[in-house]
Amino acid sequence: MATVSLTKLTKRYGNIEIVHGIDLDITDREFIALVGPSGCGKSTTLRMIAGLEEISYGSIEIGGRIVNDLPPRSRNISMVFQSYALYPHMTVRENLGFSLKIAGAAREDMDRRVAEASAILGLDTLLERRPSQLSGGQRQRVAMGRAIVRDPDVFLFDEPLSNLDAKLRTQMRTEIKKLHAKVQSTVIYVTHDQVEAMTLADRIVIMRDGYIEQVGTPDEVFRRPATRFVAGFIGSPPMNLHEATIDDGKMVFATGEKLPLPGQFKANVATGDKVVFGLRPDDIYPTGHGISSGGAADVHQIELPITVTEPLGNETLVFVEFNGTDWVSRMLNPRPLRSGERVAMSLDMSQAHLFAADTGKTLRS
Amino acid sequence: MDENSSARLKRRLLGIVYRIGLFLAMLTICLPGLWIVISSLRPTVEIMAKPPVWIPQEISFDAYVAMFSGIGKGGIPVIEYFRNSLIISVTSTVIAVAIGMAGGYAFARYRFRGKSSVFLGLMLTRTVPGIALSLPLFFLYVRLGIIDTHFGLILAYVALNVPFTIWLIDGFFRQVPKDLAEAAQIDGCTRWQAFWQVEFPLAGPGIASAAIFAFLTCWNEFALASQLTRSVSAKTLPVGLLDYTAEFTIDWRGMCALAVVMIIPALTLTYIVQKHLVGGLTSGAVKG
Numbered sequence: 001m002a003t004v005s006l007t008k009l010t011k012r013y014g015n016i017e018i019v020h021g022i023d024l025d026i027t028d029r030e031f032i033a034l035v036g037p038s039g040c041g042k043s044t045t046l047r048m049i050a051g052l053e054e055i056s057y058g059s060i061e062i063g064g065r066i067v068n069d070l071p072p073r074s075r076n077i078s079m080v081f082q083s084y085a086l087y088p089h090m091t092v093r094e095n096l097g098f099s100l101k102i103a104g105a106a107r108e109d110m111d112r113r114v115a116e117a118s119a120i121l122g123l124d125t126l127l128e129r130r131p132s133q134l135s136g137g138q139r140q141r142v143a144m145g146r147a148i149v150r151d152p153d154v155f156l157f158d159e160p161l162s163n164l165d166a167k168l169r170t171q172m173r174t175e176i177k178k179l180h181a182k183v184q185s186t187v188i189y190v191t192h193d194q195v196e197a198m199t200l201a202d203r204i205v206i207m208r209d210g211y212i213e214q215v216g217t218p219d220e221v222f223r224r225p226a227t228r229f230v231a232g233f234i235g236s237p238p239m240n241l242h243e244a245t246i247d248d249g250k251m252v253f254a255t256g257e258k259l260p261l262p263g264q265f266k267a268n269v270a271t272g273d274k275v276v277f278g279l280r281p282d283d284i285y286p287t288g289h290g291i292s293s294g295g296a297a298d299v300h301q302i303e304l305p306i307t308v309t310e311p312l313g314n315e316t317l318v319f320v321e322f323n324g325t326d327w328v329s330r331m332l333n334p335r336p337l338r339s340g341e342r343v344a345m346s347l348d349m350s351q352a353h354l355f356a357a358d359t360g361k362t363l364r365s
Numbered sequence: 366m367d368e369n370s371s372a373r374l375k376r377r378l379l380g381i382v383y384r385i386g387l388f389l390a391m392l393t394i395c396l397p398g399l400w401i402v403i404s405s406l407r408p409t410v411e412i413m414a415k416p417p418v419w420i421p422q423e424i425s426f427d428a429y430v431a432m433f434s435g436i437g438k439g440g441i442p443v444i445e446y447f448r449n450s451l452i453i454s455v456t457s458t459v460i461a462v463a464i465g466m467a468g469g470y471a472f473a474r475y476r477f478r479g480k481s482s483v484f485l486g487l488m489l490t491r492t493v494p495g496i497a498l499s500l501p502l503f504f505l506y507v508r509l510g511i512i513d514t515h516f517g518l519i520l521a522y523v524a525l526n527v528p529f530t531i532w533l534i535d536g537f538f539r540q541v542p543k544d545l546a547e548a549a550q551i552d553g554c555t556r557w558q559a560f561w562q563v564e565f566p567l568a569g570p571g572i573a574s575a576a577i578f579a580f581l582t583c584w585n586e587f588a589l590a591s592q593l594t595r596s597v598s599a600k601t602l603p604v605g606l607l608d609y610t611a612e613f614t615i616d617w618r619g620m621c622a623l624a625v626v627m628i629i630p631a632l633t634l635t636y637i638v639q640k641h642l643v644g645g646l647t648s649g650a651v652k653g
Contacts, residue, residue, distance in 0.1 A: 052547050052551075072547075073555065077551065081548060098552050102553040102554055
């Protein structure tokens, strides 16, 4: 078990810089998710921590020890690959025990630890099979078992669930969470799926173009996104984000439509400022079909035409037209709605977000 | 007759036509081999007969007996030739495969300056017919004093086979996912251990088929060997065939008998590893 510290960690390929000097401190036994769109440098960062990629500048500490130039085997880490990377010519038992065999462990010790790991993951009956005879979920489990057997300081996961179908993914997500509760070790988990990151992690690191946009608990990144990018990336369906200009305490949108400026931002903007207004689907709903977090004074009422509805059973996603585009809203206790129908909508302005249009940074103080 | 039964009849007829076609094709391929075996067992009169005698009238193993009877009784030093062939083929195959593995791995895994030109260069060497090089090679070998030696022929065969083994083994290493070697390194292997524990076993069938091809090339090669060897101490079996030619006559029966002796080991080896060979060829064909 160990802490991990990244200091000014940089990766260059020739003249192209992929990761731009990121700093990150991970505490002992913490579950950290690195999340971002493809090409944001999250996998490269993980591979640098693993020692599979050389670092161009900066340093990596694991358990207080600088490991910059150590080979992967000396870092006491284990890694679960997206492709599982099981050794096809070995049985499940041999796959699990491979690291112990290389380390020259005694036969009994090896058997005991393989048995422990396979008991945790329910692999007991599969030990004599080869990877080709396993289903996707079973392979995934073997890959995790191989990581557990090593009893590492840090677990690294590189998009471990992206090869599974949707149902299995949800199931394995829960298993990973249980596993972390059981083995209690530091985990760094890379994913492009914000739902995975939100559900699993203690803290989320959102990356974009080789920079860290925000580090925070799932609640923090959801409720207080630091940038426009984070606001749009975290949450499903995504936040409604629209550009506006401030004019005398109001936000004027491109089509000339106006909304009142949310009270909490009044002190931070002036007339003429270009901003991006953000409102989550939960905070815009047909009146009477949502939950207002603030007082009645903060809820703005407006009548809008419906373009499309997507019923999900317990709720319906309602797309309404405002400012010339569709805004998605979440309708609880849904009633049937028709396209083209004009409905009264409630906009909970106390939950609104405002970002500077040029820098993308939040205008919250 | 209804539609179904006529369709069934058509399918059956087509099946028969396919089989006949296949039989004719196989016959064309196998006939020369069969002819060699038959010719080694029949008298010269029958071999030379026109029109050809298809069914041998009398069968004798005289040619085989004579072959092993020693000089003067129509014999040739088969054992020595066999030994030379074996030493030269095995040694050059081992070396060519070792170099092929190193080279193939480098081409499959690493990026380096001039990679594609080097690869293209290696492939271009295959376009030069070996016989065109035999005269310069002969002069060079004479100067170096390695003419008519095992070493000289091994060197030539290694050079002949290396581009091919590199190309084939490269394809197989490409098929082994990079992740596996990385996983092995995380599991505690050095780069070297990761190669031998994981990548080598997985590329094994490919390496085996490269070895077979290299071996067969050496075993059957005639043009270079006939130029670069002189004496019993270095001549290989294909060159040994020439022992049956005299100034005015050719002992066709003896030559065929030696050809059969030559074919048997190659055929046995190919038969033993045919599973690997076929599996290896098809799986190597699709580069990932």
